Amino acid sequence: MLGGVDEGRLLEVARIIGGQEGVEIIKALREREDLTVEEISERTGIQINTVRRLLYKFYNHRIVASKRFRDPDTGWFIFQWRLQPDLIDAFIQGMKKKILKKLRERLEYEERHDFYHCGGENCPRLTFEEAVEAVFRCPRCGEPLRPFDNTPHKEFLRRKIRELEEELG
Ligand SMILES: [Zn+2]
CATH class of the missing domain: 1.10.10.10 (Winged helix-like DNA-binding domain superfamily/Winged helix DNA-binding domain)
Structure with missing residues (x-):
């Protein structure tokens, strides 16, 4: 110490x-x-x-x-x-606040959009708007896009946000 x-x-x-x-x-x-x-x-x-x-x-x-x-x-x-x-x-608190802000923005993004995915491991996840643009075909492999459940993402982000909020008091 x-x-x-x-x-x-x-x-x-x-x-x-x-x-x-x-x-x-x-x-x-x-x-x-x-x-x-x-x-x-x-x-x-x-x-x-x-x-x-x-x-x-x-x-x-x-x-x-x-x-x-x-x-x-x-x-x-x-x-x-x-x-x-x-x-x-003070430095660590400042860093945590920055991370918290990013996580909140990320969560907001996840909550605001519906996502689509072909199921391919290395293929990108698309928002609804992007999926419409791609006529519901994966732009990488050409397979049809299906709705993608981002609940685990959101749960993960919410948990991280709660942890940081508690640490920051
Ligand atoms: Zn694909």
């Missing part, structure tokens, strides 16, 4: 945003706070430019924060990076 966020979730989000290299960067920052880009690069073996690019990506999602101070010797600004794990949950 880290600031109330479990590690699995943290790394899952790191992977979604930054792939395997993103995971390595987040792991490095979990081991030690306040690392510079160069230090992260050294610890992970990932090129500096890639580290910088991914840090900005994480920063845009508010998963890492930076602080800067002036190097007393050179007078240049030094940036150090650290995790901001409290905001991981």
